[in-house]
Amino acid sequence: MSGTEAEAPDRPGVAGALVAGAWLGPVLAMLAGLALLALLGVEGEFISLLFVVALSLLAGAPAAMLAARRGVLGRPLGLATGGAGLAAFALFHLLDGLPVAEALAGALASAALALLWVGLGVAAGFGLPPLAGLAAGALLGAALAWLVGGLAGAFWGLALGAALAGFLAAAPAAAAPPRLRPGEARVLAGQGAAGLALALAVLAGPLMAYGTDGKLMAVALALPVALPGLLLLAATRGLAPLPLATALLGLQALAVALGLVIGGAPAAAGWVSVEGLPAFRLALLGAGFLPAFAALAAALLERRSPRSAVLAALVLAVLSAGLGPLLGLLQPELADFGALAAPVLATGFAFWLLLRGEA
Amino acid sequence: MASPARALPGDRRGLTRRLRPRGGAERRSPVVFVPAGVAGEALILAGLAMGQALVVLALGLGWWLVALVLHLGCCLALLLRPAPPPDAEPWATAVLRLLTATLPALGPLAIPGALAALALGVPRRLRRVAPPLPEDPVDARLDAIALARDVPDGLLLESLGDVLRWGHARQKARALDLAAEPARPGGVALLRLALSDADPAVRARTELLRPQVERRLLEAAEALRAVARGQSGANGRAAQRALARALDRAAFSGLLEPPRADACRAEAAGLWQALAEAAPDGGPEGGDAEAEAALGRNLLALGDLPAARRALEAAVTRGAAGGSAIGWLAECLFRARDFAALEALVLRWRPLLEAEARRAAVTGPHAAAWRLWLAEAPR
Numbered sequence: 001m002s003g004t005e006a007e008a009p010d011r012p013g014v015a016g017a018l019v020a021g022a023w024l025g026p027v028l029a030m031l032a033g034l035a036l037l038a039l040l041g042v043e044g045e046f047i048s049l050l051f052v053v054a055l056s057l058l059a060g061a062p063a064a065m066l067a068a069r070r071g072v073l074g075r076p077l078g079l080a081t082g083g084a085g086l087a088a089f090a091l092f093h094l095l096d097g098l099p100v101a102e103a104l105a106g107a108l109a110s111a112a113l114a115l116l117w118v119g120l121g122v123a124a125g126f127g128l129p130p131l132a133g134l135a136a137g138a139l140l141g142a143a144l145a146w147l148v149g150g151l152a153g154a155f156w157g158l159a160l161g162a163a164l165a166g167f168l169a170a171a172p173a174a175a176a177p178p179r180l181r182p183g184e185a186r187v188l189a190g191q192g193a194a195g196l197a198l199a200l201a202v203l204a205g206p207l208m209a210y211g212t213d214g215k216l217m218a219v220a221l222a223l224p225v226a227l228p229g230l231l232l233l234a235a236t237r238g239l240a241p242l243p244l245a246t247a248l249l250g251l252q253a254l255a256v257a258l259g260l261v262i263g264g265a266p267a268a269a270g271w272v273s274v275e276g277l278p279a280f281r282l283a284l285l286g287a288g289f290l291p292a293f294a295a296l297a298a299a300l301l302e303r304r305s306p307r308s309a310v311l312a313a314l315v316l317a318v319l320s321a322g323l324g325p326l327l328g329l330l331q332p333e334l335a336d337f338g339a340l341a342a343p344v345l346a347t348g349f350a351f352w353l354l355l356r357g358e359a
Numbered sequence: 360m361a362s363p364a365r366a367l368p369g370d371r372r373g374l375t376r377r378l379r380p381r382g383g384a385e386r387r388s389p390v391v392f393v394p395a396g397v398a399g400e401a402l403i404l405a406g407l408a409m410g411q412a413l414v415v416l417a418l419g420l421g422w423w424l425v426a427l428v429l430h431l432g433c434c435l436a437l438l439l440r441p442a443p444p445p446d447a448e449p450w451a452t453a454v455l456r457l458l459t460a461t462l463p464a465l466g467p468l469a470i471p472g473a474l475a476a477l478a479l480g481v482p483r484r485l486r487r488v489a490p491p492l493p494e495d496p497v498d499a500r501l502d503a504i505a506l507a508r509d510v511p512d513g514l515l516l517e518s519l520g521d522v523l524r525w526g527h528a529r530q531k532a533r534a535l536d537l538a539a540e541p542a543r544p545g546g547v548a549l550l551r552l553a554l555s556d557a558d559p560a561v562r563a564r565t566e567l568l569r570p571q572v573e574r575r576l577l578e579a580a581e582a583l584r585a586v587a588r589g590q591s592g593a594n595g596r597a598a599q600r601a602l603a604r605a606l607d608r609a610a611f612s613g614l615l616e617p618p619r620a621d622a623c624r625a626e627a628a629g630l631w632q633a634l635a636e637a638a639p640d641g642g643p644e645g646g647d648a649e650a651e652a653a654l655g656r657n658l659l660a661l662g663d664l665p666a667a668r669r670a671l672e673a674a675v676t677r678g679a680a681g682g683s684a685i686g687w688l689a690e691c692l693f694r695a696r697d698f699a700a701l702e703a704l705v706l707r708w709r710p711l712l713e714a715e716a717r718r719a720a721v722t723g724p725h726a727a728a729w730r731l732w733l734a735e736a737p738r
Binding site for chain 2: 070071072075077078081085108112114115125126127128140159160163168170171173174
């Protein structure tokens, strides 16, 4: 392979694990953070947690993609952790007016989660299971959270757990500092762009729902329905993309049906308002398509050039952010359909890109 | 798989393999909780841990400015630490490298990760493990190479290169270990290729092995330097030549850190210059073509293009330097953008280059350039 070509993943399923991880990681981090908050009896801090995870993903995903392909690069990692930490500190302390103690803990949690994404990228690229580090991080993080207490305690616990797990997962790649070859910067920039586009695709829907009509919980709570399909995609090795996407659609149909059956539970628990239930059901249907989209995006990412994968992810991001408000301008009751139409259209677009490349 | 009872009596090789203990814990190297040779790095980590403990204390007391100053001090100390010596333990160096990237943002939270990584050591999959099932033909090849002490360099490179291409993770690790053995100087070329292998695990393993090979190459040069110091006359020149060759071998191995490689090249250039000047200049048949060619190669690598061109032109004019010197001169002219001289060079040496292109040189470092130049130059 020449020095100017991208390095395609040499282990089957690496791209699938990376794309599925872009959804799995944040969703699991949110669940862990919510569990810590519940453990400490803190309520109403869902948005703070969402911003911690979102900032870490935006900063960490490009570095994680680079780390999975080329090992840990010091400067991108430093930029990712530093950028996530500074942005979270500025958001919490300067904009939201939180005290320094809590803002600092939130900033550290965001930086540590960025390191965790890089570590998980390394684990996917090197084929090294990160479970031991994750288990140790979860235990120590929960212990620290319990010791400190409050919102700051939850953030400190999340930060310690993520930092420990991320460091242990990323350390093997640090033993092989990549030597950049001439002309490789452009290729690496493409990989970083793929990571950023994936992060935008994951975050565009929830953040836009938060910024516009306040139906954030309906969109965010629908995402866990995609977990079975995403877990299957992350664990699958060597299945062709189209049969895999078909199998995932079948699996997701079952998960979505189950979700619709228990669809009233979030309203009963008070997480979603009764008016938001139709939007929640539509988001549930839309989230069912995410694993199929991820499988197709992974097949695009396995190509020599990541351009198609970047394009597919950006289309999902733009549709998730813009389709709902656009439909709302036409007719207000159509706005909720954006959460359903965006993943469906993006999956179709990724399917078209895949067929176009194979023709 | 046939049982030992059914093995043919004459098949001693297979029987020996079957009787070899394998499986379970005895196939793996023991888990090392405190790797040897980490004293320096452990000291740095201990200092950082103490500094960050003070940062935590300041944070707990609400002394934000004190915590910030202490933290910045720790970061500066880590950034400005001296470069690790060649014999530093690679895993500890890697952990400190990762800590350098994460400490500024994570502060005290990065320390437990670093301590845990140092205590746990290299992940099991990157460690050396015993060879797997002997029925695998790749393992049979590795066994044969391990038993044969004097495999020719070309065959060693080709065989181990095949293992890196077709073998699984443990076979690749074993191939790299074989290439790094002191008795196999030809393995350096494989390690150089493995540094840019597509498999990150191969790159990681090579990076772990690289310091010991680097140290060996530098020690060989140091031993020859000591020999050359006490010699004079013809013996001195022979010792100087041996030292210069060893320095060239180290500098162009591709395994040295760039500053060390440049230092070797500069020293080798001085030695080759002295040897070239000491040789009697008897026109095209006299002089020291090897010294001039090697001097030109070193100067080319150091970026002194005019001096490199003078030396390589002298070597090529004597005609005893071979295709390599022509290749270096062509590279020098290309980098100097003197394309007219480059075309004249190709035209002048066309028969030799075509003969080399027909032989093994088609796979050499300049093969692609030769093919291009021969195709482009007018007949």
